[in-house]
Amino acid sequence: MWPRKDLIELLGIAHPIIQAPMAGSTTPAIVAAVSNAGGLGSLGCARDTGQSLRERAGEIRRATNKPYNLNFFVHKNPPPDPDGVARMARRLKPYYDELGLSEASEPKQIYPDFDDSIVDALLELRPPIVSFHYGMPDADAVAALKKAGSVIISSATTAEEARWLEDAGADAIIAQGYEAGGHRGTREPNTDTGLGGIALIPQVADAVKVPVIAAGGIADGRGIAAAFALGASGVQIGTAFLSTPESGINPLYRNALLRGADMGTALTRTISGRMARGLRNRFIEEMRAYEDESLAFPLQYGLTGPLQVASAKKGSDEMLAMWAGQAVAFNRAMPAGELLETLVEETRAVLAGL
Amino acid sequence: MWPRKDLIELLGIAHPIIQAPMAGSTTPAIVAAVSNAGGLGSLGCARDTGQSLRERAGEIRRATNKPYNLNFFVHKNPPPDPDGVARMARRLKPYYDELGLSEASEPKQIYPDFDDSIVDALLELRPPIVSFHYGMPDADAVAALKKAGSVIISSATTAEEARWLEDAGADAIIAQGYEAGGHRGTREPNTDTGLGGIALIPQVADAVKVPVIAAGGIADGRGIAAAFALGASGVQIGTAFLSTPESGINPLYRNALLRGADMGTALTRTISGRMARGLRNRFIEEMRAYEDESLAFPLQYGLTGPLQVASAKKGSDEMLAMWAGQAVAFNRAMPAGELLETLVEETRAVLAGL
Numbered sequence: 001m002w003p004r005k006d007l008i009e010l011l012g013i014a015h016p017i018i019q020a021p022m023a024g025s026t027t028p029a030i031v032a033a034v035s036n037a038g039g040l041g042s043l044g045c046a047r048d049t050g051q052s053l054r055e056r057a058g059e060i061r062r063a064t065n066k067p068y069n070l071n072f073f074v075h076k077n078p079p080p081d082p083d084g085v086a087r088m089a090r091r092l093k094p095y096y097d098e099l100g101l102s103e104a105s106e107p108k109q110i111y112p113d114f115d116d117s118i119v120d121a122l123l124e125l126r127p128p129i130v131s132f133h134y135g136m137p138d139a140d141a142v143a144a145l146k147k148a149g150s151v152i153i154s155s156a157t158t159a160e161e162a163r164w165l166e167d168a169g170a171d172a173i174i175a176q177g178y179e180a181g182g183h184r185g186t187r188e189p190n191t192d193t194g195l196g197g198i199a200l201i202p203q204v205a206d207a208v209k210v211p212v213i214a215a216g217g218i219a220d221g222r223g224i225a226a227a228f229a230l231g232a233s234g235v236q237i238g239t240a241f242l243s244t245p246e247s248g249i250n251p252l253y254r255n256a257l258l259r260g261a262d263m264g265t266a267l268t269r270t271i272s273g274r275m276a277r278g279l280r281n282r283f284i285e286e287m288r289a290y291e292d293e294s295l296a297f298p299l300q301y302g303l304t305g306p307l308q309v310a311s312a313k314k315g316s317d318e319m320l321a322m323w324a325g326q327a328v329a330f331n332r333a334m335p336a337g338e339l340l341e342t343l344v345e346e347t348r349a350v351l352a353g354l
Numbered sequence: 355m356w357p358r359k360d361l362i363e364l365l366g367i368a369h370p371i372i373q374a375p376m377a378g379s380t381t382p383a384i385v386a387a388v389s390n391a392g393g394l395g396s397l398g399c400a401r402d403t404g405q406s407l408r409e410r411a412g413e414i415r416r417a418t419n420k421p422y423n424l425n426f427f428v429h430k431n432p433p434p435d436p437d438g439v440a441r442m443a444r445r446l447k448p449y450y451d452e453l454g455l456s457e458a459s460e461p462k463q464i465y466p467d468f469d470d471s472i473v474d475a476l477l478e479l480r481p482p483i484v485s486f487h488y489g490m491p492d493a494d495a496v497a498a499l500k501k502a503g504s505v506i507i508s509s510a511t512t513a514e515e516a517r518w519l520e521d522a523g524a525d526a527i528i529a530q531g532y533e534a535g536g537h538r539g540t541r542e543p544n545t546d547t548g549l550g551g552i553a554l555i556p557q558v559a560d561a562v563k564v565p566v567i568a569a570g571g572i573a574d575g576r577g578i579a580a581a582f583a584l585g586a587s588g589v590q591i592g593t594a595f596l597s598t599p600e601s602g603i604n605p606l607y608r609n610a611l612l613r614g615a616d617m618g619t620a621l622t623r624t625i626s627g628r629m630a631r632g633l634r635n636r637f638i639e640e641m642r643a644y645e646d647e648s649l650a651f652p653l654q655y656g657l658t659g660p661l662q663v664a665s666a667k668k669g670s671d672e673m674l675a676m677w678a679g680q681a682v683a684f685n686r687a688m689p690a691g692e693l694l695e696t697l698v699e700e701t702r703a704v705l706a707g708l
Binding site for chain 2: 179194195196197198199201202203216217218219220225227228229230264265327329350354
């Protein structure tokens with residue numbers, strides 16, 4: 001009975017494995033490689049404008065004729081916060097000094113608003129699948145995207161959020177466990193109840209009628225088989241795909257992933273302003289005491305971004321944002337298509353052994 | 355291939371389901387009911403002296419001839435901390451006042467030391483299984499218990515802890531996920547990495563040769579089947595057994611469990627001094643800002659214990675310690691033996707459907 005048919009038929013894919021969108025780390029090449037292997041490749045588009053979206057979607061379409069997914073943060077940038085920025089700039093000054101940076105006065109906008117310019121581009125591009133983080137766009141946008149033929153997916157961290165997303169029109173729902181790397185998909189900031197996958201996935205499966213996609217801490221056939229046992233129809237896997245040659249991460253981050261079991265991961269707001277899980281490096285450790293001072297998402301990222309760039313330039317991972325989930329210990333370096341096929345074979349073997 | 359044979363043969367049980375020891379909540383009656391149904395009943399003995407242990411083990415043996423488990427915290431009480439106690443007494447004074455209690459001067463010792471008097475009682479009782487939390491007793495005690503015929507189990511929250519426990523002589527290892535209710539089984543306080551079960555269980559399974567028992571957030575056949583897929587040979591389930599009539603919890607706690615999905619759970623040190631997960635009631639919420647002021651385990655419990663007694667007497671659950679895991683939403687009120695049988699049937703059905 002593996003795979004369950006509902007999700008693979010909805011998405012038009014062979015294997016119910018979604019390579020997670022990871023803004024800044026996914027490339028058209030990894031999306032095409034995963035989709036060509038029968039999974040669903042996802043491009044993290046949180047940093048895209050309408051124009052860059054058209055270019056990158058075009059690259060994907062030239063490299064595969066299979067379904068692919070474009071992912072967005074449903075968010076607006078917060079109002080300016082000059083006092084908060086000044087305070088955080090003072091807090092970060094030792095790091096700026098250490099890296100030879102002059103103090104940031106005006107933080108760069110890392111993620112543009114999710115607005116009509118993005119929706120218009122999507123209506124033109126008609127991607128087979130569009131997925132969201134932090135909720136759903138307004139009802140008009142959802143209706144228009146669906147009319148254009150896109151399947152809509154979004155992330156829940158509780159059964160209540162899952163019900164809300166289903167009501168708002170989601171065709172499938174990602175149950176994102178506490179184990180997941182990157183940003184927590186809570187609808188509202190600072191509302192995380194921290195449900196781990198084993199507890200969350202069956203609660204979400206009971207709460208909604210649409211197919212459920214398990215995410216967080218899944219890195220091999222054991223995790224995939226477990227997700228199916230828990231009631232999911234598919235999985236979304238991020239961290240494991242970061243170690244493929246097609247991912248777009250820098251070599252410091254790539255190397256750090258191999259030390260993931262020793263480094264461990266932690267949740268922090270101090271990088272972007274929203275809770276996200278990354279490899280526990282010097283920045284995360286030292287800033288732990290100042291979590292509550294973090295600026296609203298993604299304003300905080302505007303101030304830490306220059307540190308990340310400068311840290312990378314210096315050849316150090318001490319101040320990089322290196323998102324990773326709790327199963328990072330299982331990461332293995334192989335091409336994305338081969339990883340997808342390996343995951344499918346492993347899952348079959350685990351299920352056959354139960 | 356369900357169940358895997360290693361654990362059930364080691365423990366001499368029919369079904370690889372362990373009812374978790376929960377000190378203060380488990381009774382000889384629930385232990386006997388679970389063991390008689392073919393699982394492994396466990397008595398939480400953290401509060402026992404050698405004498406009470408002999409009495410309670412006797413009750414179990416009169417009620418079942420099947421294997422049973424006695425569980426202990428491997429800990430010594432910390433040195434007196436009069437300054438800390440005075441500070442925490444001031445912090446708790448509003449609650450003491452509200453409940454009409456005079457301020458505590460000398461906290462009661464809630465959990466006696468794990469010492470020779472306990473080991474001597476165990477060597478006399480020769481329980482089929484003895485399990486530990488917070489590590490392992492010293493090598494001499496472990497050797498003596500094994501020589502007396504007891505199987506030894508302990509809890510790990512990381513692969514590293516699991517390897518350490520195996521080296522120290524554990525015959526099976528519990529992989530306790532972040533989802534679990536009650537006390538986190540980290541060897542050292544305040545070292546929790548918060549690994550959820552989906553990420554933790556396969557890491558522990560890869561790290562040790564002895565059978566692995568999955569714990570945390572498991573409440574029905576889906577969770578049990580998932581644990582097997584992840585590499586466990588059995589499961590330990592606590593919260594689900596609290597709603598059985600054989601559990602020893604007070605009616606306020608029993609009622610609150612039915613509202614578990616709405617209340618949610620949280621980890622806190624403010625009740626006992628060690629991180630533990632319980633239903634998010636008024637005390638946990640209000641004390642959240644003072645986590646770092648908590649006294650060493652179990653000194654803190656000595657100061658909060660009177661609040662719990664008085665709160666219960668007043669008919670309020672606002673200041674009770676109501677340990678519960680993240681799958682509390684699935685709790686159902688049925689006799690313990692029937693719950694055990696239901697879990698076995700559900701697991702078979704889930705595995706047959708994969």
